[in-house]
Amino acid sequence: MTLLDKTLVRLLPVVPKPVVQLFSARYIAGATLDDAVESVRALNGVGKLATVDVLGEEITREEEARAIAQAYCDVFAAIEREGLDSNASVKPTALGLDLSYELCRENLEAILHEAEKNANFVRIDMEDSATTSDTLQLYADLRDRGFENVGIVLQAYLRRTLDDIRSLADLKPNVRLCKGIYVEPHSIAFADYDAVRANYVRALEALQEINAYLAIATHDEWLIGQALERVAAPDRRRTYEFQMRLGVREQRATELVREGHPLRVYVPFGEHWYQYSLRRLQENPAMAGTIARATVGRMLGRT
Numbered sequence: 001m002t003l004l005d006k007t008l009v010r011l012l013p014v015v016p017k018p019v020v021q022l023f024s025a026r027y028i029a030g031a032t033l034d035d036a037v038e039s040v041r042a043l044n045g046v047g048k049l050a051t052v053d054v055l056g057e058e059i060t061r062e063e064e065a066r067a068i069a070q071a072y073c074d075v076f077a078a079i080e081r082e083g084l085d086s087n088a089s090v091k092p093t094a095l096g097l098d099l100s101y102e103l104c105r106e107n108l109e110a111i112l113h114e115a116e117k118n119a120n121f122v123r124i125d126m127e128d129s130a131t132t133s134d135t136l137q138l139y140a141d142l143r144d145r146g147f148e149n150v151g152i153v154l155q156a157y158l159r160r161t162l163d164d165i166r167s168l169a170d171l172k173p174n175v176r177l178c179k180g181i182y183v184e185p186h187s188i189a190f191a192d193y194d195a196v197r198a199n200y201v202r203a204l205e206a207l208q209e210i211n212a213y214l215a216i217a218t219h220d221e222w223l224i225g226q227a228l229e230r231v232a233a234p235d236r237r238r239t240y241e242f243q244m245r246l247g248v249r250e251q252r253a254t255e256l257v258r259e260g261h262p263l264r265v266y267v268p269f270g271e272h273w274y275q276y277s278l279r280r281l282q283e284n285p286a287m288a289g290t291i292a293r294a295t296v297g298r299m300l301g302r303t
């Protein structure tokens with residue numbers, strides 16, 4: 001990233017909301033469940049699977065966490081009603097993890113029961129390192145309570161990840177492997193780009209060794225290549241899938257589908273689209289430049 005790119009990325013929060021909305025439309029299905037349904041239908045139409053994420057803001061009250069859980073139950077009802085090929089991804093803090101572990105587990109159970117009615121599946125997203133142990137514990141508790149339709153996420157940038165894989169071995173887990181998106185201290189996380197890639201490959205191999213179902217979540221071409229070499233043999237089609245975000249590397253996703261690989265797209269929707277959009281745009285410096293030019297144009301009355 002050049003210095004100019006970095007400066008533009010830092011300036012994004014002062015960009016007017018309508019401009020952010022304009023440029024982030026590709027990353028978000030929309031504000032409503034109907035928008036998510038349309039987005040998933042379009043993806044299914046071209047052979048892509050989906051996982052729906054209800055965007056929530058910071059949860060400070062129990063009722064808010066229960067409302068998000070209810071929104072997920074509505075998502076599963078809509079998936080069934082509309083005959084869509086999609087599961088859902090949930091964030092533990094949106095379900096109340098910061099308020100209480102028990103509240104979060106109860107909310108997760110309610111969602112899992114709803115998903116179970118139609119043999120559907122819930123992935124628990126992984127958030128920052130303050131929540132890693134609790135999130136892994138939640139996953140183990142839910143499996144212990146007999147839920148098979150639940151999966152977890154591991155982050156390749158965390159130094160603990162290989163140990164976590166070993167401790168999950170008995171559960172034959174369903175794991176989404178990603179690089180990790182939060183800013184973490186060097187003492188617990190690799191910061192160097194190549195070190196994260198190398199640990200991703202080590203984790204991929206370790207997950208194969210324990211016969212985990214693998215959801216390979218990355219847009220990194222080098223990692224996609226590494227994964228294809230390791231997991232993508234025809235006899236393994238039921239043991240892995242690729243995952244990408246809505247609006248990112250869509251052409252590559254289409255190619256993977258054409259080559260016969262299962263591919264799932266992460267489809268966020270909800271009223272609280274703004275923070276999510278900023279994070280996606282901050283990952284995309286080229287876009288930051290375009291936005292900066294559009295903002296200047298707007299200020300000068302040209303848009």
Ligand SMILES: Cc1cc2nc3c(=O)[nH]c(=O)nc-3n(C[C@H](O)[C@H](O)[C@H](O)COP(=O)(O)OP(=O)(O)OC[C@H]3O[C@@H](n4cnc5c(N)ncnc54)[C@H](O)[C@@H]3O)c2cc1C
Nearest residue numbers: 125126178179180181217218219220243244245266283284
């Ligand atoms: C389906 C899915 C689920 C995820 N779930 C989690 C989770 O639960 N917890 C977590 O911590 N992280 C999660 N992540 C985020 C992940 O950890 C990474 O931060 C993110 O995917 C970027 O890493 P990358 O592997 O794509 O590689 P990068 O090196 O960041 O990206 C590789 C290339 O992809 C392209 N690209 C990436 N992002 C964009 C963008 N916004 N716009 C345009 N092009 C882009 C660029 O060409 C870039 O060079 C998830 C990612 C995906 C795809």
